[in-house]
Amino acid sequence: MSKKSYAVTIAGGGSTFTPGIALMLLEEHDRFPVNKITFYDNDAERQEIVAKACEIYFRENAPEIEFNYTTDPETAFTGIDFVLAHIRVGKYAMREKDEKIPLKYGVLGQETCGPGGIAYGMRSIGGVIEILDYMEKWSPDAWMLNYSNPAAIVAEACRVLRPNSKIINICDMPIDLMDKMAVMCGIKDRRELQYSYYGLNHYGWFTRIYDKDGNDLMPEIKKHMAKNGYLDGISHEPGQEQHIDESWVHTFGKAKDVYALDPETIPNTYLKYYIFPDYVVETSDPNYTRANEVMDGREKRVFGACREVIEKGTAEGCGFEADAHATYIVDLACALAENTMERFLLIVPNDGAVSNFDPTAMVEVPCIVGKNGYEKICQGQVPQWQKGMLEQQVSVEKLVVQAWVEHSYQKLWQALSLSATVPSAKVAKLILDDLIEANKGYWPELH
Numbered sequence: 466m467s468k469k470s471y472a473v474t475i476a477g478g479g480s481t482f483t484p485g486i487a488l489m490l491l492e493e494h495d496r497f498p499v500n501k502i503t504f505y506d507n508d509a510e511r512q513e514i515v516a517k518a519c520e521i522y523f524r525e526n527a528p529e530i531e532f533n534y535t536t537d538p539e540t541a542f543t544g545i546d547f548v549l550a551h552i553r554v555g556k557y558a559m560r561e562k563d564e565k566i567p568l569k570y571g572v573l574g575q576e577t578c579g580p581g582g583i584a585y586g587m588r589s590i591g592g593v594i595e596i597l598d599y600m601e602k603w604s605p606d607a608w609m610l611n612y613s614n615p616a617a618i619v620a621e622a623c624r625v626l627r628p629n630s631k632i633i634n635i636c637d638m639p640i641d642l643m644d645k646m647a648v649m650c651g652i653k654d655r656r657e658l659q660y661s662y663y664g665l666n667h668y669g670w671f672t673r674i675y676d677k678d679g680n681d682l683m684p685e686i687k688k689h690m691a692k693n694g695y696l697d698g699i700s701h702e703p704g705q706e707q708h709i710d711e712s713w714v715h716t717f718g719k720a721k722d723v724y725a726l727d728p729e730t731i732p733n734t735y736l737k738y739y740i741f742p743d744y745v746v747e748t749s750d751p752n753y754t755r756a757n758e759v760m761d762g763r764e765k766r767v768f769g770a771c772r773e774v775i776e777k778g779t780a781e782g783c784g785f786e787a788d789a790h791a792t793y794i795v796d797l798a799c800a801l802a803e804n805t806m807e808r809f810l811l812i813v814p815n816d817g818a819v820s821n822f823d824p825t826a827m828v829e830v831p832c833i834v835g836k837n838g839y840e841k842i843c844q845g846q847v848p849q850w851q852k853g854m855l856e857q858q859v860s861v862e863k864l865v866v867q868a869w870v871e872h873s874y875q876k877l878w879q880a881l882s883l884s885a886t887v888p889s890a891k892v893a894k895l896i897l898d899d900l901i902e903a904n905k906g907y908w909p910e911l912h
């Protein structure tokens with residue numbers, strides 16, 4: 466790295482992920498020097514709890530970094546190099562509704578998949594575009610690294626509405642899965658894996674995995690997947706434990722059944738929602754969904770720790786930890802800033818990267834990233850089964866964006882009826898009418 470240092474704004478300053486990412490930025494300081502960190506959120510009260518605690522932590526551990534937090538866009542987005550965006554429009558209260566409304570009609574309730582993901586998409590598009598516009602107005606040379614969800618719909622909205630903007634949409638699910646595949650193969654650092662992958666966000670398949678010397682790791686990974694899904698990849702090393710919540714453990718185990726449908730590829734965990742929707746509904750509690758688990762778990766933990774730091778006036782012994790797993794964000798920022806030409810799995814316009822698939826689809830494929838942005842690595846043709854699934858799901862995502870742009874009830878109904886998670890247009894309409902009611906003030910008014 467050169468001696469240059471960077472000003473970073475974290476959009477969604479009140480997120481449960483903010484302390485982990487802020488501490489990760491400090492830990493990675495040698496690689497990615499930061500001179501200024503600003504938190505931005507549109508909920509002053511929520512952000513203040515996280516920000517005041519981080520302010521104390523920074524004062525004690527990195528006084529050389531200028532730290533601010535604000536709800537004023539001009540202050541947040543002036544003179545910066547990077548925006549790291551993880552907003553949740555509607556927060557957990559709306560996530561809970563996204564998950565519970567479909568379940569009333571026997572349809573799965575999930576943050577980013579099916580009707581819940583569609584509802585969340587209709588809320589997120591405006592929020593993410595607003596932040597992108599702020600960044601372009603006050604820091605036109607900056608890059609926005611977006612991992613706000615639902616990333617598939619947000620990315621399609623950016624392609625349609627802001628095709629020339631400096632935004633990169635990225636997801637950490639494949640990163641976590643590569644961590645797990647590295648554990649299965651006894652490899653310490655996931656970054657040594659060379660991978661091929663195609664799909665949409667939360668909807669894709671690994672096709673090749675090699676180690677750094679080019680040895681094929683697929684036979685070893687396939688053995689584990691066939692027996693236990695991703696469970697064999699869960700690290701038991703202290704500090705490396707991910708997703709100890711039961712629901713995630715089930716998801717990692719269920720990947721065994723998803724894998725069985727195509728033993729030539731290694732699936733993304735999220736495919737279970739489209740391939741086994743009946744199983745997901747049967748194993749869901751309509752009165753206590755993942756949103757409740759997160760509010761009772763991660764949110765209480767993070768906000769409890771922040772309140773304790775504020776009360777004590779010190780962050781010593783507070784248990785704040787850098788999100789080691791989020792280092793991929795620094796890897797990506799370094800690639801853009803320092804032209805490292807590293808490989809990342811990004812959500813980008815297809816344009817032939819998957820040759821027998823819609824060129825206008827936003828696909829998740831490996832890319833080489835440097836100072837001038839990304840260059841896609843072609844993945845060739847996909848088999849018939851995946852092609853059929855991709856065509857159905859990409860149409861859902863495109864229809865949601867069209868519905869948002871045109872304020873179209875018809876298109877949103879079509880989107881819901883086309884989702885593999887929804888059994889009929891009748892059920893789609895019942896869910897849609899409930900979602901419209903629940904999302905008043907968040908969605909454009911549909912007609």
Ligand SMILES: NC(=O)c1ccc[n+]([C@@H]2O[C@H](COP(=O)([O-])OP(=O)(O)OC[C@H]3O[C@@H](n4cnc5c(N)ncnc54)[C@H](O)[C@@H]3O)[C@@H](O)[C@H]2O)c1
Pocket residue numbers: 476477478479480481482483505506507508511512551552553554555556557592593612613614615616635636637638
């Ligand atoms: N893509 C990935 O790999 C990945 C991984 C983890 C989380 N996420 C996403 O990160 C986001 C945050 O997750 P969380 O569980 O910490 O949520 P959270 O509710 O704790 O935090 C989200 C914050 O965003 C703020 N916000 C909402 N709308 C805003 C707007 N228009 N402008 C500015 N701030 C706004 C909220 O006030 C809240 O403080 C979600 O979108 C989640 O899906 C993505």
Ligand SMILES: O=P(O)(O)OC[C@H]1O[C@H](O[C@H]2[C@H](O)[C@@H](O)[C@@H](O)O[C@@H]2CO)[C@H](O)[C@@H](O)[C@@H]1O
Pocket residue numbers: 576614636637638639641707708755759790
């Ligand atoms: O149900 P949640 O809020 O716990 O998680 C939903 C998110 O799940 C994925 O991100 C995981 C990531 O894969 C894991 O390794 C670790 O960092 O936690 C993240 C959050 O739990 C997914 O990629 C996100 O898009 C989801 O929002």
Ligand SMILES: [Mn+2]
Pocket residue numbers: 616635636637638667
């Ligand atoms: Mn994701």
